Every structure is written in C-alpha cells, then in structure tokens.
Amino acid sequence: MTQRVALVTGASRGIGKAIAEQLGKDGARLLVPSRKEMDLLSNRSIDTYIDALTEPVDILINDAGINRVEDFASYPDRDLEETLQTNLISPIRLTRGLIPGMLRRKYGRIVNVSSIWSIISKPGRLPYSVTKSGLNAFTRSLAVEVAPYNILVNAVAPGYVNTELTRQNNTEQDLDNIRKTIPMQRLAEPEEIARLVSFLCSEENTYLTGQCLLIDGGYTCQ
Numbered sequence: 001m002t003q004r005v006a007l008v009t010g011a012s013r014g015i016g017k018a019i020a021e022q023l024g025k026d027g028a029r030l031l032v033p034s035r036k037e038m039d040l041l042s043n044r045s046i047d048t049y050i051d052a053l054t055e056p057v058d059i060l061i062n063d064a065g066i067n068r069v070e071d072f073a074s075y076p077d078r079d080l081e082e083t084l085q086t087n088l089i090s091p092i093r094l095t096r097g098l099i100p101g102m103l104r105r106k107y108g109r110i111v112n113v114s115s116i117w118s119i120i121s122k123p124g125r126l127p128y129s130v131t132k133s134g135l136n137a138f139t140r141s142l143a144v145e146v147a148p149y150n151i152l153v154n155a156v157a158p159g160y161v162n163t164e165l166t167r168q169n170n171t172e173q174d175l176d177n178i179r180k181t182i183p184m185q186r187l188a189e190p191e192e193i194a195r196l197v198s199f200l201c202s203e204e205n206t207y208l209t210g211q212c213l214l215i216d217g218g219y220t221c222q
C-alpha cells in the first residue's frame with residue numbers, strides 16, 4: 001500500500017485503531033481524524049473535513065459506530081437519531097464526498113465495518129441492527145455502481161470483539177456466558193478484524209467486491 005492514502009474513522013480505539021495500525025504497517029499513509037477534527041454526528045463537520053483535504057484518499061475505512069442497547073418501546077429519540085447518523089448517514093456522506101476523486105483516479109478500496117447484528121439480531125439492538133443492515137445494502141449498491149472504475153467496496157461483520165464497546169454493553173458474567181456460545185470459545189481481538197480489512201483494501205484484492213464478510217468465530221453458523 002506504499003503511496004496509498006488511507007482514511008480511517010473511529011481510529012482512536014478498538015477495531016478502528018487496530019485497522020489504522022495494520023494499514024500503517026502495510027505502508028499506507030494514514031489520515032485518522034479525531035472526533036474533534038471530524039464529528040460524525042455533524043454533517044457540516046464531515047463536509048468541512050472533506051473540503052479541507054489536501055491529498056487524494058485511495059482507501060476509506062468507515063469504522064466509527066455506536067451501539068446503545070435499549071428496549072425499542074422506550075428507545076429515546078436522541079439515541080435513535082445519533083445511531084442512524086453515526087452508523088449509517090455519516091459513512092454514506094463521507095463516502096459520497098470522497099468517491100469523485102476515486103472515480104477520477106480509477107482506484108479505490110472502501111471497507112465498511114458492519115456487524116453480525118446486521119444479519120441476526122438480539123433484544124435491545126433494533127436501531128443498531130437497522131443501521132448495520134443499511135450499511136450492507138450501501139456496500140452492495142455502491143459496489144455495483146463503481147466497479148467499472150476499479151473501486152472495490154466491501155463490508156466486514158465482526159461478532160464479539162474485545163473492545164470498550166463490547167464491555168460497555170456486557171458485564172464480565174455476560175462475557176463468560178457469551179464465550180461458551182461461540183464455536184471458537186473466545187472473543188475476537190481487534191487485530192484479527194484488522195488483518196481481514198487489510199486484505200480487502202490491499203492491491204492483493206482485485207475481484208472481491210460488494211460482499212459482507214462475517215468474522216465471528218463461527219457464531220452465526222449455529
């Protein structure tokens with residue numbers, strides 16, 4: 001990936017941080033905007049960040065996401081709006097801002113970080129599941145539109161990953177029980193997700209596009 005510029009959202013911690021570190025090792029030049037530099041809750045902030053870019057972005061990783069677990073019947077408006085904006089609207093807007101440059105240069109690799117909850121669901125995760133299913137649809141739709149321009153668009157759908165987000169929504173006891181339900185008997189480490197993303201946005205990937213790859217230790221196969 002030498003000479004390629006990669007923009008990774010959500011790179012301050014967790015999966016996004018591991019992806020940025022992996023792409024850095026692969027030789028990409030990194031753009032890792034903090035929330036202060038580009039707040040995904042604000043479309044104006046996204047547009048301002050795109051307008052201020054001085055270098056072409058070849059690789060885009062839409063990683064940032066939130067998961068507020070609450071019953072649907074009493075799901076607060078604010079959480080609903082913030083989940084839709086962060087997980088679905090912001091990746092679409094950011095990608096729309098960067099795609100014209102990729103079309104001009106006839107090169108691009110885009111990876112959206114989805115979730116197993118885009119395919120299956122669990123109580124309390126309705127808005128999250130809606131946004132991640134939407135992200136899969138966005139991935140497929142964009143992939144077919146831009147494929148003639150050598151732009152490959154994929155999604156990865158992790159299961160349970162050892163990050164702050166997982167610990168925010170599950171107690172230690174929950175995690176012990178969850179481990180027993182995963183065929184691999186453990187959570188994924190962020191670096192394991194990062195290695196898959198690295199392949200998808202490398203020049204080794206020449207034909208795989210429009211897919212949502214589940215990486216969940218076999219969880220959804222049961």
Ligand SMILES: NC(=O)c1ccc[n+]([C@@H]2O[C@H](COP(=O)([O-])OP(=O)(O)OC[C@H]3O[C@@H](n4cnc5c(N)ncnc54)[C@H](OP(=O)(O)O)[C@@H]3O)[C@@H](O)[C@H]2O)c1
Pocket residue numbers: 009010011012013014015016034035038039040041063064065066067086113114115116157158159160161162163164165166
């Ligand atoms: N952890 C899992 O088990 C799991 C499983 C499947 C899918 N995923 C998906 O993987 C992605 C990363 O998850 P994670 O577990 O690594 O999450 P995490 O540890 O909670 O990190 C989330 C990242 O998103 C950023 N972010 C959130 N809201 C933002 C905003 N408004 N503007 C800018 N940045 C914002 C955070 O930045 P700040 O530091 O500024 O808050 C942080 O860098 C998410 O899309 C999540 O849905 C996670």
